[in-house]
Amino acid sequence: MGLKQQSETFENPVCRAGKNPVHNDRSQKPPGQLFNTAGITSREVVAKKPDRLMPNNSIPTFKYQSAVEKRLNHLDQLILKINKDFGVKDIHDFRVEVKKLKALLRLLRSVLKDSSAYRFPRDIDKSYKALGHLRECQIQFEMICSTCQHRGFTLPSRYLEKIKQQTNLCEQKARIALKNISPIDKKKNRIMGNSPVTLPVNMESRFIRYKLLTVKEKFILASQDDVSLHEMRKRIKDVQYILSLTAEKTTAFSGGLAFKTVRNASRMLGEFHDFAVALDQLERELKVPPYSMQENETLQSISQIWRLHKEKLKVKAWSACKVLMHTKPK
Numbered sequence: 389m390g391l392k393q394q395s396e397t398f399e400n401p402v403c404r405a406g407k408n409p410v411h412n413d414r415s416q417k418p419p420g421q422l423f424n425t426a427g428i429t430s431r432e433v434v435a436k437k438p439d440r441l442m443p444n445n446s447i448p449t450f451k452y453q454s455a456v457e458k459r460l461n462h463l464d465q466l467i468l469k470i471n472k473d474f475g476v477k478d479i480h481d482f483r484v485e486v487k488k489l490k491a492l493l494r495l496l497r498s499v500l501k502d503s504s505a506y507r508f509p510r511d512i513d514k515s516y517k518a519l520g521h522l523r524e525c526q527i528q529f530e531m532i533c534s535t536c537q538h539r540g541f542t543l544p545s546r547y548l549e550k551i552k553q554q555t556n557l558c559e560q561k562a563r564i565a566l567k568n569i570s571p572i573d574k575k576k577n578r579i580m581g582n583s584p585v586t587l588p589v590n591m592e593s594r595f596i597r598y599k600l601l602t603v604k605e606k607f608i609l610a611s612q613d614d615v616s617l618h619e620m621r622k623r624i625k626d627v628q629y630i631l632s633l634t635a636e637k638t639t640a641f642s643g644g645l646a647f648k649t650v651r652n653a654s655r656m657l658g659e660f661h662d663f664a665v666a667l668d669q670l671e672r673e674l675k676v677p678p679y680s681m682q683e684n685e686t687l688q689s690i691s692q693i694w695r696l697h698k699e700k701l702k703v704k705a706w707s708a709c710k711v712l713m714h715t716k717p718k
Contacts, residue, residue: 449583452496455633456579459489463512464572470519471566474559476526479519486516491629498598499591504582509575515565522558524665525551531666535690544683547673592630599623600712607713612706614664620709621657628654646715653708660701667694 466482469475493506500506529551536543588594603623606616628650670691679687 449587452492452587453580453583455492456489457576459485459492460572460576463489467515467566467569471563474522474562476523476530479523479526482519483516483523486512487625488629488633491626492633494626495591495595495630496587498595499588506579509570511565511569512575515562515569518558518562518565522555522562524669525555525558527662528666528669529555531694532670532690535693536686539689539693541686541689542682544679544686546679546683547687550673596627596630599627603627603709604713607709612702614661617657617702617705617709618661621654621661624650624654624657624709624712646712649708649712649715653705653712656701656705656708660698660705663694663698663701667691667698670694 463482463485466478466485469478470482489512490508493508496506529548532548532551533543535541600623603620606620606623628647631647631650670687674684674687674691
């Protein structure tokens with residue numbers, strides 16, 4: 389079974405459990421049986437479909453509804469703040485809230501047959517992406533200035549002016565995207581109005597196990613390339629946000645140790661990703677540099693410094709993921 393086919397097998401483990409029965413033939417491994425180290429097996433994820441009708445096997449939905457409502461209310465407040473001055477912190481907070489909301493909606497979609505009400509709003513997603521491009525320009529400008537200051541380089545004024553122009557363009561696009569977001573109350577009504585009365589009591593642990601299983605798949609089979617690390621980061625982020633949003637920091641894993649491990653892996657992967665994006669942007673500009681010889685030499689020196697630092701961050705990020713892979717969920 390190829391990697392692509394395996395990934396499709398792992399998708400939405402609870403809803404698709406009925407389509408992947410446990411194999412009785414010992415000569416053929418059930419889907420995902422390759423990844424059963426560190427106490428996580430795909431058999432645990434897909435073997436049994438929870439009974440949604442049993443009172444002892446369900447919990448009220450209001451816990452998750454209130455979490456969704458809180459995220460949407462916070463996004464509504466941040467949209468107003470961002471439209472004023474497009475501050476770096478507000479943009480960062482907006483993107484974090486979007487990631488938390490996405491993780492929560494993925495959790496809810498994983499256990500519902502009709503998950504249309506829990507699709508992430510497209511207008512917010514467009515704003516998320518537009519603000520992501522803006523944030524990349526802001527980070528690039530700050531990192532160039534910081535590196536020049538610490539190394540005693542002369543600021544590459546023409547390059548920084550170009551970054552400012554790109555920042556202004558991204559800001560205009562982001563402003564249009566934010567303006568096109570429909571009222572938050574409509575989104576809350578759509579989600580709340582289509583929510584079931586109860587949800588499976590163990591859906592959080594099953595979701596977390598599944599996400600860690602997909603991280604393990606990437607960890608075992610993939611090389612330490614930028615794309616693989618970014619994919620691992622997105623899945624680990626889901627685990628981190630579900631643990632924090634649902635107050636399961638100490639119950640999902642032994643002694644709460646894994647939450648710190650998850651958060652550390654997420655942080656290290658985030659630092660590596662920001663540096664990788666900034667370096668990639670700089671090196672694209674250096675291919676056809678419309679700059680003076682001195683400014684070009686400065687940018688080349690910055691590129692070399694960043695490249696070395698990126699490799700150090702990659703080692704730290706991979707080590708943090710390795711520690712996480714040895715954490716055993718209950």
